[in-house]
Amino acid sequence: MNPNLSRLQAYPFERLRQLFATVTPNPAYAPVSLGIGEPRHATPALIKDAYCKAINDPQGGLAVYPATAGVPALRASIGRWLQRRYGLELNTNTQILPVNGTREALFAFAQTVVDPSRRVAPDLPPLVVCPNPFYQIYEGAAFLSGAQPYFVPSDPARNFGQDWDSVPDDVWARTQLLFVCSPGNPTGAVMPLTEWEKLFDLSDRFGFVIASDECYSEIYFREEPPLGGLEAAARLGRTDFKNLLILTSLSKRSNVPGMRSGFVAGDDALIQQFLLYRTYHGSAMSTVVQAASIAAWDDEAHVRDNREQYRAKFARVTPLLAEVLDVALPDAGFYLWAKVKGSDTDFARDLLALYNVTVLPGSFLAREARGFNPGANRIRMALVAETAECVEAAERIVQFVKSRA
Numbered sequence: 001m002n003p004n005l006s007r008l009q010a011y012p013f014e015r016l017r018q019l020f021a022t023v024t025p026n027p028a029y030a031p032v033s034l035g036i037g038e039p040r041h042a043t044p045a046l047i048k049d050a051y052c053k054a055i056n057d058p059q060g061g062l063a064v065y066p067a068t069a070g071v072p073a074l075r076a077s078i079g080r081w082l083q084r085r086y087g088l089e090l091n092t093n094t095q096i097l098p099v100n101g102t103r104e105a106l107f108a109f110a111q112t113v114v115d116p117s118r119r120v121a122p123d124l125p126p127l128v129v130c131p132n133p134f135y136q137i138y139e140g141a142a143f144l145s146g147a148q149p150y151f152v153p154s155d156p157a158r159n160f161g162q163d164w165d166s167v168p169d170d171v172w173a174r175t176q177l178l179f180v181c182s183p184g185n186p187t188g189a190v191m192p193l194t195e196w197e198k199l200f201d202l203s204d205r206f207g208f209v210i211a212s213d214e215c216y217s218e219i220y221f222r223e224e225p226p227l228g229g230l231e232a233a234a235r236l237g238r239t240d241f242k243n244l245l246i247l248t249s250l251s252k253r254s255n256v257p258g259m260r261s262g263f264v265a266g267d268d269a270l271i272q273q274f275l276l277y278r279t280y281h282g283s284a285m286s287t288v289v290q291a292a293s294i295a296a297w298d299d300e301a302h303v304r305d306n307r308e309q310y311r312a313k314f315a316r317v318t319p320l321l322a323e324v325l326d327v328a329l330p331d332a333g334f335y336l337w338a339k340v341k342g343s344d345t346d347f348a349r350d351l352l353a354l355y356n357v358t359v360l361p362g363s364f365l366a367r368e369a370r371g372f373n374p375g376a377n378r379i380r381m382a383l384v385a386e387t388a389e390c391v392e393a394a395e396r397i398v399q400f401v402k403s404r405a
């Protein structure tokens, strides 16, 4: 067996299952879950209609093998979206590639980029730099590529951003890949241009690749949409996007996590190698999904509506919780990342037992690195259910926190 498999840790939801194994939730309350970050708003009809129509297409449907690069019409549709959203003009043949959601692409991209034989010393494997807390795939992708993760903590004093200056040069010298998550999961933090500039300088100096995970980019609460990685590069005159790839998907933007559709875009040299990898890996997107994706990327009305639903929900829930928890409206995303008194796992377990509400302990989303776990004493609440259910959960949490004081 591949020895790196043994380095994979239990996924947070498995750890949650173990944590709750001996808990009996209070039957006086209906269960409400703020645990899993799965979008639950309705899938727009225009996407379902395009999907059904494509299944019955006599020229395609399910009867053809799709090409790994996708059909030109999909790449053109994504190109138009990048133009509308960020003002970017990408070459749709060389700088854009469809993927089956960001999860598989994040994982596969590390396998494409990392060269485990390139080491500064024989006993020092390459590093993949990740935020902490982080989307768990980054760590698994690092291990399976033969690298080690190096975690940079999210700092509440910097709007939950990372202090990149705290990373020593000998770490950057071993770094082959850096995962950025903006807007962040679980913090919702959007990385500002000054931080991008810093990372581009470091990438130029040390030669590492930046993979920017941007799948929450369309769920934001203020007027200005989150800055994207390619947008930041273009603003700084880096129009070749050297060593930079963004990854995003329709899952959250269009409420289709089950469709598995997204794309990567950026440096054409990286795209070319990634396309080669994917051809062998066998990760082409079904032409039916491609047709539905074109309908989704070409439409913004449903995205505005989706955003409004989240805005209304956060406007109701955040002030309620702020009464008893250290929590504030994030830049973007659909999570509240709250500080709690005492252990986050005790909080989650007791909340389930007394009020039948599920939240995710923050320590499950982070690793202890250099002496501390930046997720400890925090909880993540995913506001994915309908507003009434989220408000009900918030009211129970308020009662719970008051009862513990």
Ligand SMILES: Cc1ncc(COP(=O)(O)O)c(C=O)c1O
Pocket: 037, 100, 101, 102, 103, 104, 135, 181, 184, 185, 213, 215, 248, 249, 250, 251, 252, 257, 262
């Ligand atoms: C930060 C982050 N990246 C990537 C993903 C994967 O999403 P998808 O594969 O549906 O694009 C998720 C899903 O929750 C996420 O939270």
